[in-house]
Amino acid sequence: MEALVRDLAPQVLGVLVRRGADFAAAEDAVQEALVEAVRRWPDDPPADPKPWLITVAWRKFIDASRRESARRTREERIHDEPAPGPAEEHDDTLQLLFLCCHPALTPASAVALTLRAVGGLTTAQIADAYLVPEPTMGQRISRAKRTVADAGVGAPGDLSRVLKVLYLVFNEGYSGDVDLAAEAIRLTRMLMRASDEPEVAGLLALMLLHHARRTARWTADGALVPLAEQDRSLWDTALIAEGVEILQAALAKDRLGEYQCQAAIAALHCDARSTEETDWTQVLEWYDELVSLTDSPVVALNRAVAVGEADGPLAGLRALQEVPADVPRRTAVEAWLHERAGDVAIAATLYAQAASAARSTAERDHLTKQAARLRHG
């Protein structure tokens, strides 16, 4: 029942919001309806849970609105209830995601609101995942709701923002008892049912192709394993196959975008039995596509790695010259290219420098070991 409720709650919320309920009030109403469902369904299960929930949530919302006599104007508006149509489920999910990723919100607020309202996670779970106290996360979520309510629903949704927020959630991985990467995949699957935009499929493919290799990416005690050293037998081939299939269908629509390019690069890595067997020329071609789509310096940095593999370390170092000095991990890439070129002493110094500028403990430890390996190898 929990899985069903988690799936239905955002759809019901979406219906209420589309009918004109303000975000916070709609969420309260959905929560109350869920409580009632938990109480009544075990003895008296509805034939079709979703309309049941919509009816009850809507009634809860109307009751609450009536109690707030000061809000009569809104009450008039909500009585213009649109007739439910067959396509509404998809539209509502999409509408809700647009709201949660509203341009007036900072990325962190959008992430928190999306996980709460669309993902159906509890505030405590989200707080745990982001390592902040529960009241802090509660405040972040209610502020986000207020911001959305103040900014108004009218603006057309921005799909690229939704994709960015989902990718942020995915990259958070898992630190608490909630697997945010899996949650991001679940939400992106939901979004893909509502939108046939190829970038949505591209993002889902990218997530699957990364997720498939997750167990190989970390040692049991949390140390980073670089791509070249990963035990590829640990990769989840079923997930890779699914990612590739979704990607191919997206590419066939011939509307290329960043996520499709990144997924294509990930697919090429998944397709190789070792880094030596990787088709680096094709990887580089995809990076060239990616560079033409985005001016992201991180992409330019990753491209320099591919150049180093495809055309040799000196070509890689030349490509690196076009990457601004303050891009995170630039020094780490520079170290690796120098090592490849045989400048071991320079490489060791650069690895050490990169370690002191690392932004995560796993990255710092990995780079420190690289420096140590070169200095004492």
Added chain:
Amino acid sequence: MAKYLLLKHYRGAKEIPCAPMDQWTPEEVEAHLAFMGHVANTFRERGEFVDAQALAPEGTFVRYDGEGRAPVTDGPFAETKDLIAGWMVIDVDSVERAHEAAAFLSSAPGPGGEPINEWIEVRPFLEHTHTDVE
């Protein structure tokens, strides 16, 4: 979002150092403490607050001295420049916001109700997660 440690040393920015707190009037101490509570509440209300702790001024340095031997202790030290009065941890959207928050903390009132303008050390946390480059 990124977490930052706002570290409070006893490091004033003024040429004439601010008198130690035990020489302030009760009202001045009261106002200072109330402001600290206000800062924490503001961060809470913004959804940025993670932790705040105050430390006793006196501590001891301790180190290992070999198997079966008692730990070596040293101190306490009187040099106020090494003292850490306490800290706050915040989770914010940008380094600019972290600096703004630190400046707010540094504006706490001292003697005469004037801001102390104490230096706050701002240190980013290393993250636990990591995204691959490939």
